[in-house]
Amino acid sequence: MTTALPEDSWLRDLRPQPARVTAAEYEALSEEIARSIEIVDGYIIFCEAPAPDHQTAGRRLANLLERHARNAVKSGRYGCLTVNNDVDLRLRDIPLLNRRPDVILYRCLDRDRGERLRAEHALLVIEIVSPGSETQDTTDKLGEYARAGIQHYWIIRLDNDGVTSIERYALDRASMLYKHLGTLMKDEAGGPPEITNPIPITITWDDLAF
Template sequence: MTALPDWMALPPEGLSAAEYEALPEEVCRRIEIVDGAIVVTPAPRRSHQRIVRRLAEELDLAAGPGLTVDFDVDLRLRDVPLLNRRPDIVVYDSALPDDVVLRPQHCLLVVEVMSPGSVTADQTDKPAEYAAAGIEHFWRIEREHQDNGRLAAFRYRLDPTTRLYAPAGVDTGKLAVSDPVELRIDFESLL
């Protein structure tokens, strides 16, 4: 039997922000922290990574100088208990220094590309967490059939009264939006 690495031995109150920040970068790249508990995320398929990279490039071109687009970076939603996610794509204020923890108030848009192993997290858990944290826009990219279907973008906008996401549209085949950025893209170019 293989023993768990030392970093997976958690105190009863869960992992703190300071303990998370002390972990090696190669460990942080493969985990998220939910209520102080470590959630190990498997490496995404190549097709998932290709969609993320290509969509991030398109968003970066559309975002302009006031916004930065990154993928697979830490987003600190809450300090206690620690809630740290690694969205597929984040569009945020470019004035944020690199050494400052990325937080919801810096973010304009978060995008998740759904994989077979992330259905519940991407459809239920993460949107609820992002909305509760006040992130104005959330997009979820899905395939009509998990292995080989066309892409669809489910777009949501935060209702400031309820702090829940309201549907802003569903796009298949192509995406043409003016909010939160002006973007026109054929989904075939992402595959």
């Protein structure tokens, strides 16, 4: 009879560890592969394809943001702005931290210089909570986006009819942590909520319905 011995840390260290992906290695990947993964502390995280409702909500949110972004640019108070779904966002180079937000509002990139989308370009990042993403969206990414210096973060929750709530966070630069500004609820009394930051936005719930 063999008795299992407690595993010492030195023994664990002898085991092969998965290799970390560098920024150069990631940039050499095909777009097809890059779309299916995120990189956290250099390690590959495989992303499941979003459910249809998740994809629809992301498209509705992007359309809403894009409409208000265009108005903000026309006002002359903002520079060039872009809205996108599911694009690479570089939060850190070493160890590599690369996320693909569901929706992101950011300052336009310099295409001639081949500028990569980084945290300093982002004005607002939005993540839509799925059954398997609760911890990532409300804890992991909440901390990562704050430490990267992204000013605004929204967490979106859905019901069977569309977007049901928007949790809004703003960065406290002294602590580099997010402060909860409040949660907008679809069924609240009153007119459509109006937001002033990062740009003026009116939340029309009908536009976020399925």
